[in-house]
Amino acid sequence: MMLFTPLTVRDVALPNRIGVSPMCMYSSIDGLPNEFHVAHLGRFALGGAGLVIAEATAVDPVGRISPFDAGIWDDAQVPGWQRVTALVDAVGSVPGIQLGHAGRRAAVREPWRAGAPLDDADAAAGAAPWPLVAPSAIPAGPGHQVPSAMTAAEISRSVQDWHEAAKRAMRAGFRFVELHGAHGYLLHSFLSPVSNHRTDAYGGSAENRLRYPLEVVRAVRDAIGEGIPLSFRISSVDGAVGGLELDDMVEVSRALAAAGVDIIDTSSGGITTDRSSDTRVRRGFAFHADFSRRIRDEVDVLTATVGFVTDARQADLLLETGDADLVLLGRQMLDDPNWAHHARLALGDDGFESWDVRFGSAVGPRHRTLARLAEAGETPLSRFEGSRVRD
Ligand SMILES: Cc1cc2nc3c(=O)[nH]c(=O)nc-3n(C[C@H](O)[C@H](O)[C@H](O)COP(=O)(O)O)c2cc1C
Structure with missing residues (x-):
């Protein structure tokens, strides 16, 4: 069983190969993490995930997706993150952070308000849009x-x-760093010819379009030292007419790995919001696994796969068959923060040793009682059998 085989990357041992994918929660004021983030991220660690990656966290306020994004551009944001990492660490999981800058895709509303660009109505409500930066003056x-x-x-x-x-992420206690180089945000927008029309050293050839992302990788590696794993989330394909394809991203991954990236986290899409140019990857089970596999096969780098991983056996097979080294789950974790524990049970380990003892010592015996009751043919509804139930 690979899913629960530890993975050591540089000086950090992930206790299993289940990671929580970074997910923006749009729950910060002035970029400050708060009790919501402690509870939200803490419950995945308590739920047994070996790696918990905090949401895309802005390195510059201009790079926030929405006004409510979490940040790490200011020392004042460090203590809040310390509370998150202290909890995640204390229960045996590895705290990670995704550093991000939204570039030309910044200054929009939360997804539940359609992610639309901020406008005068938002400004009247105190959430005015701000000027955006990008490689070229081309809107998203x-x-x-x-x-x-x-x-x-x-x-x-x-x-x-x-x-x-x-x-700051190191001071906050994170032991895993991911750079958000996907979904049309600043790093991705430098890589892609769709959004980068520069004619200087940062645009034009593939080598020039890679220059800024590589400078960022080296600067981050310098900041975090040699012992900390560094992941880079890519869009494996741009998902837009005229955009980057997987062949291009194999070469990009090679260059990133040579610059100090340990893990390529293979996502896709997002370079434009123009639906007429949209060639999005079809959403099926493990819909990014082919991308992860190709990069893992051709580049000397570890890979993570993400996207509609829902099932324990599926996750284990993604690792066993060589599709990826690490499996990340997003929405499945929101649905079931104890997914990692449940996956272990589903794969046949009912020892409960991996659970936090405060829960495992209670839930383990209860599982055995439930099994005994099932064997005896008792169900939660047995008491009501034969009784009249009002419509
Ligand atoms: C609420 C939400 C917020 C997200 N925020 C981020 C983010 O901050 N950074 C990122 O790289 N991807 C983000 N994503 C994408 C997820 O990390 C993940 O790649 C995607 O949901 C597919 O995986 P899943 O099918 O397991 O959810 C977000 C997804 C959701 C649902």
Whole structure:
């Protein structure tokens, strides 16, 4: 069984290969993590996931997706994150953070308000849009603000922002860092010819489009030191006409690995919100596994797969058959924060030793009682059998 085989990356041992995928919760004021983040992320650690990656966390306030994104651009944000990492660590899981900058896709509403660009109505409610930055002055899609093309000085300041944010992440106690290089956000928008039309050293050739992401990787590696695992989430395909394809991303992954990335986390899409150009990957079970497998086969790097992983055996087979080294789950974890514990039971281990003892010591015996009752043919409804139930 691979799912519960530890994975050591650099100096960090993940107790199993189940990770919680980063998920924005749009629950911060001024980028500050709060009790919601402690409870939300803590319950996945208590639920047995070996790795818990906190949501895309802005390295610069301009790079927030919405006004309510979490941040790590300021020292004031460190103590809140320390409370998250202390809990995740204390129950035996590894606390990770996804560092992000939304670039031209910033300044939008929460997804439950359709993720639409902030407008005058939001400004009247105290959430005014802010000017956006990007490699080129091309909006993310219809209705989006036209970003300003970053100057060389702005690019080098931005690299420094990632460096400082990564240092804060270390002070906050994170032991795993992921860079958000997917979904059309700033790093991805430099990589893709759809969004990067620059004619200087940061645009044009594939090598030039890689320059800013590689500078960020090196700056972050410098900040976190040699012992901390560094993951980079890519869009394995742009999912847009004229965009990057998997062949391109194999080469990008090779360059990222050479610059100090340990894990390529293979997602997809997001380079544009223009639906006429949309060639999104079909959502089926484990819909990114083919991308992960190809990169794992061709590049000397570990890979993570994400996307509609729902089942213990499925997750185990993704690892056993060589599709990935690490399985990340997003919405399944929101649905069942104890998924990792339940997966262990489903794969035949009913020892309950992996559970936090405060829960396991109670839930384990209860499971045995439930099994005994089932054997005796008793169900929760036995008491009511034969009784009249009112319509
Ligand atoms: C509420 C929500 C927020 C998300 N936020 C992020 C994010 O901050 N960073 C990121 O890379 N992906 C984000 N995603 C994508 C997930 O990490 C994951 O890749 C995607 O949901 C597919 O996996 P799943 O089928 O297990 O949910 C988000 C997804 C959801 C549902």
